Amino acid sequence: MLSILRGTQRSFQVALWFLALAVFLLVGFLHVDFRLLIPDKVQEPPVTNIMFLKTHKTASSTILNILYRFSESHNLTTALPEGSRVHLGYPWLFVTRYVEGLKQDNRLQHHFNIMCNHLRFNYPEVQKVMPNDTFYFSILRNPVFQLESSFIYYKDYAPAFQKAKSLDEFLADPWKYYNASVSLRNVYAKNNMWFDFGFDNNAPADMDYVHKCLAEVEQRFHLVLIADYFDESMVLLRRRLRWQLDDIVSFKLNVRSQSTVSHLTPESQERVQHWCALDWQLYQHFNRTFWTQLHAELSPRQLTEELEQLRERQRELTALCLQDPEPKNLTHIDDRNLRPYQSGKANILGYNLRHGLGTTTLHICQRMAMPELQHMAHMYSLQFPNKTPKDIPLMKK
Template identity: 55%
Template structure:
């Protein structure tokens, strides 16, 4: 009997078998590698990792619309200008707005004849006029603005401008006004009544009494899209700040804020359902403007950040805001006008609104105190302060209020609280 052994035939079989196993293994390895590389590529795509480093935009024009949380954004813009020592296009002489409600002209800016097209930041109220704004701002300027739901906007405007606008002044309340607006809104007073109808349309430079013609409104919407890189939505303010941070490549602290020029809840009037529907018709141009850019806002969010990442960053913004409120504020919230201790921090009061402000803690160092003051400084005071810094040889804008910051001595000026 022959002992078992390996014949040449057996050896060839084993070699072929081994080669087959090796090929199968390699095939599986490369398949796994390609699949993993695909997953990594997908993750990088989802995270939207930029191919080049992000660089902060420092030439920015903000069209400050009325009653849209725009005073809070103005504060953000002014703080950013101070951080980077930027030049702000401020109202000339004793003006507090850039010629509003007149259509903007370049000579409404202090120093334009000397400074020319070298301003970095523009954000005070103006009625938009692109050709004149472009004379002031650099060619690579980023343009943005903000809109608000016209229903909430008109109620706010009614309270804030009640004593100044003829259409509001002659009606008992906002619901009575909306029940028959043409009874109170007279064409002869249209310049005095700009806040009473389609105010956002007017701020963008268009006729707020124009007919809601489809061809006309579509042309206007397209013009706004061409003139502005971004339109934010006040009803989603925190989300708007995160989007702005991404698009401008700014830091979180650049867009953190304390709400400014807001009013107490007891001055908010309840609109009837009928009044809400009437606003959509009475302010139909603003309504169309809002609906159009509300949609584009959320598309931009999806393209730039994504909803999941947006929620995380909004949480970070609110956490940082809470930290600063604990550091800066006595009550850690806004207070009514009668409870503001330092009258240098008293916001401008208008109409039947009770515009809220803040009380600062005094047990902080001088540097922290200045940071806190910047966060709470009302619009008119901040405009006046920057004007004095940028134009020290000009007469300071007279607000009839004590100074918050003495730039000549580089120290905080805090009048004794009353």
């Protein structure tokens, strides 16, 4: 009887061993990624030293909001514009005196964790502000859509745009309106993203020059995202920064109403590629590298699952925070602190929060919906409580 029991026990142990082996082999065969089974379990500490080159009309205001929120929630320091400035010296090349807290410090021993306001990239000067282990990233957009957005947003600001009735008209004969020597305000009218990276936006698109500049960007930046694939960009950014899901969930900020969006003719779209040839080369190159990096990091199944996780969480927070998931016209936004700055012919939209939100929920929702200028002023007051607050007219009652 005892020998029978022992035999049964051994058989049971052998069966368990084979079952475990079968599960192990099945998992390997199916390529199960256990990080997806516990999607918010981060194995390593999050990246906290970050420089984001905020390009123009590329969904960069939404990323700035993400970085501001992360900085505040993790008690980090942010390199903010000095005094009454709202940018870090743009459109001039960045120098350290544009940062609050560094103007009187000749030794520049103080470093910040995050740098994300508009500036024209100047690597030697940025290095003086940011730690050696800083993660550098930026974002680009298809130049056709980037220039269309710039034309509407800077219609009354850029001399090159002021007299053209439409972007189609401008592109039909751009040199009729554009003069590179007139004003730095015209940087928005030609190769604006190239200019943001610190290069000459009026340089000929000579391929030796282009390749040299592209190699420099690759050397300086760890990642260049693509605004046309914003969700995919956030999935890859989250992995690179080792952040939690809620850290990169966002509401779209600084978006226009569809009534102010122009649909360019096919001829105009082709003309953009020639007029903004440097931007086009920049975009084409880093669009390729973006997808190469994304596919090297995630399988198609992983990408699909992580995109769905991101979008589901966005839907949850939208339902939790907002009266209406669709952004509203300025005149329909109740809270002045949530009314976005208006520029040119663009109709910039914003959000109304739901009433009756609890203190913690209200704190989260307010910061997700807060427009760029108000958010910058808020961060400035937190970081420099003894200095005169930023004067943001939209916040005045």
